[in-house]
Amino acid sequence: MQRGWPLLGPLRWFRYVNKKVKVKARKDEEVRGWLFTVDPVSASMVLVDFRENGGVLVQVVMGHAVEEVQVLQEADRRTADHLQTMFLPPRTCILEP
Amino acid sequence: TSLSTSAASAADADELQSEQQARSLLREGFLRCLLSAANKKVQFHMYEKVKVEATFGACDIDVLNFQVSDLHTPIGVQKEALIRSQDVISFNFDI
Known part of the structure; x- marks a missing residue:
């Protein structure tokens, strides 16, 4: 993928989800992480980086600044599951009648 | 020709539907990310x-x-x- 990231459209953005990517954004910014989602309105990429101390860094790259996207790695099942449940609200408790 | 036209439009409709499905999944994820921010x-x-x-x-x-x-x-x-x-x-x- 070179120029034109914002023009790719949902189906092609979707193919990058759950992959580890390297994103070049405007001149000297380079961001790496697992692609969680792409906002279909602004083409902004949400990248997640798991840190060694157990913390999670979320990086959002604005669609207009994306210059190059390179796929580094596919997620295994565990990473993919972990990614997709990361932002879900904590389980709601069921109230007894 | 009317047959091929309708077949083409059915394929278009399918593609549109899967595109819309991808769009909604992607957007939902983005909104959840904003919520967590x-x-x-x-x-x-x-x-x-x-x-x-x-x-x-x-x-x-x-x-x-x-x-x-x-x-x-x-x-x-x-x-x-x-x-x-x-x-x-x-x-x-x-x-």
């Missing part, structure tokens, strides 16, 4: 190597502006501010 310390990377910190509030539906509080600028702390997304390259936060 609310009230967190966020660092914005902007043009000309400007990095500023603020507490994330919200953004508008077409992601044109970010509403933030306690924006730490080089000339002081702005209690409430709107940041134009066009001026932002990326932003990050910890969860």
